[in-house]
Amino acid sequence: xxxxSRPFLPLFLxxxxxxxLFGAVGxxxxxAWAGARRDSPALARSALLALxxxxxxxxxxxxxxxxxISSREGDPKGTWIDIGSVVGDGGLILLLVVTGLAYRWKRxxxxxxxxxxxxLTSIYLAALAVAWLAMAGKWS
Amino acid sequence: MSTSQWLLTFxxxxxxxxxxxxxxxxxxxxxxxxxxxxxDIAAHxxxxxxxxxxxxxxxxxxxxxxxxxxxxxxxxxxAFWIWASIVLWLAASALGGIGGxxxxxxxxxxxxxxxxxxxxxxxxxxxxxxxxxxxLSWGSGLAAFLVLVLMLWKPGA
Numbered sequence: 001x002x003x004x005s006r007p008f009l010p011l012f013l014x015x016x017x018x019x020x021l022f023g024a025v026g027x028x029x030x031x032a033w034a035g036a037r038r039d040s041p042a043l044a045r046s047a048l049l050a051l052x053x054x055x056x057x058x059x060x061x062x063x064x065x066x067x068x069i070s071s072r073e074g075d076p077k078g079t080w081i082d083i084g085s086v087v088g089d090g091g092l093i094l095l096l097v098v099t100g101l102a103y104r105w106k107r108x109x110x111x112x113x114x115x116x117x118x119x120l121t122s123i124y125l126a127a128l129a130v131a132w133l134a135m136a137g138k139w140s
Numbered sequence: 141m142s143t144s145q146w147l148l149t150f151x152x153x154x155x156x157x158x159x160x161x162x163x164x165x166x167x168x169x170x171x172x173x174x175x176x177x178x179x180d181i182a183a184h185x186x187x188x189x190x191x192x193x194x195x196x197x198x199x200x201x202x203x204x205x206x207x208x209x210x211x212x213x214x215x216x217x218x219a220f221w222i223w224a225s226i227v228l229w230l231a232a233s234a235l236g237g238i239g240g241x242x243x244x245x246x247x248x249x250x251x252x253x254x255x256x257x258x259x260x261x262x263x264x265x266x267x268x269x270x271x272x273x274x275x276l277s278w279g280s281g282l283a284a285f286l287v288l289v290l291m292l293w294k295p296g297a
Contacts, residue, residue: 008293016288022156023163027171030164030187042180046171054167129156136152137141 010068017062022128024054025095025121028102032118036111044106047117051099059095063088080134087131094124147209154201159288161195162236162281169243169277173268176260178253181268185247192240203229220296225287232283239276246273 028050035043066088070076098120105113133139141149165188172184203226209215210222217223246267253261267273 012289012292015292016285019156019159019288020163022160023165024167026160026164026191027167027187030168030190034183034187040180040183042175042177043183045174046168046184049171049174050167054163129153132152132156133149136149137145 007069007072010065010072012065013061014065014069017058017060017065018128018132020058021055021062022125024050024058025124025128028055028098029118029121029125032102032105032114032121035105035114036118039109039111041106041109044102044109044114047114048099048102048106051095051102055095056099059092063092078138078140080137080139083134083139084131087127091124091127094120094127098124144209144212147205147212151202151205151209154198154203154205155288155291157194157198158202159198159284161191161198162232162284164191165195166277166281169274176265177258178250178261178264179258181264182247182250182254185243185250188243189247195236199229199233221290221294225290228283228287228290232280232287234280235276235283236280239273239280242270242273242276246270 028047031043031047031050034040035047066084098117101113101117101120105117168184168188172181172188175181175184206225210217215222217226246264249261249264249267253259253264
C-alpha cells in the first residue's frame with residue numbers, strides 16, 4: 001500500500017535500501033551501547049563491520065533509488081522531499097563520521113569512543129524515523 | 141492529512157520497525173559467526189533478543205494498519221497482492237518464532253560457557269551454524285521482504 005502508479009524497481013531500491021540502512025545503523029547503535037558498558041574488541045569489530053559492509057552500501061542503494069524516482073517524476077517539490085533530502089544527504093556525512101569513530105574504537109578500545117558511536121547512531125536513527133514519517137505522510 | 145494518509149503513516153512505521161528490526165537481527169546473526177569466545181557470542185545474541193519485542197510490535201502494526209487501509213480504501217481481500225502478503229506475513233511470523241526458540245537455546249549455552257571458563261566450544265559453534273535454525277530465520281526475513289515487494293509492485297492491482 002506504499003504507492004500506486006510509481007515505477008517498481010526504483011521505489012523498491014529506495015524503500016528496501018532505507019530499511020536495510022535503518023536496521024544496519026540500529027545494529028551498530030546496539031553494539032555501541034553494549035560496548036559503552038564493557039570494553040569489548042568483538043563488539044567494536046562488529047559495529048565497524050555493520051557500518052562498513054551493511055549501512056554504507058544500503059545508503060548508496062537508498063540514495064540511488066531516490067535519485068532514480070526523482071528523475072522519473074520531474075524533481076517533485078515539498079517539505080517531505082526537503083526533509084528526505086536533508087536526512088538522506090546529511091546522513092552520509094554522519095554515517096562517514098560515525099564509521100571513522102567505529103574504526104577508532106576498534107583500534108584503541110575503551111568505553112569512551114563507543115559512547116560517541118552510540119549517541120550519533122541513535123541520532124541518525126531518530127532522523128531516519130522523522131524522514132520516513134515525512135515521506136509517508138507527504139508533509140506539505 | 142486524510143484518514144488514509146494517517147493509516148498509511150502508521151502502516152509504514154510498522155513496516156520500518158518490522159523489516160528494519162529483522163535486518164538488525166540478521167546483521168547481528170551474521171556478525172556473531174565471526175566470534176569464538178562464548179561471552180562475545182552471548183553478548184551478540186542478547187542484542188538480538190532485545191529487538192524481538194520491537195519486531196513483534198512492528199509486525200502487528202503493519203498488519204493492523206494494513207487491514208484498516210484495505211477497509212478504508214475499499215480494496216478487496218481477494219486481490220492477489222493483498223492475500224499473498226497476509227500469507228507471507230503469517231509465514232514470516234511463524235518461521236521467525238520457531239527460529240527464535242532455537243536461537244534462545246544457543247544463547248543459553250553461550251551464557252553457561254561464558255560463566256564457566258569462556259573457552260571456545262565446538263558444540264556452541266555447531267549450534268550457531270545449525271542449518272535448520274539458520275534456514276528458519278533467513279526464511280522469515282525473506283518472507284518479510286517478499287511482502288515489501290508485493291506492497292510496492294502490486295501485481296494484478
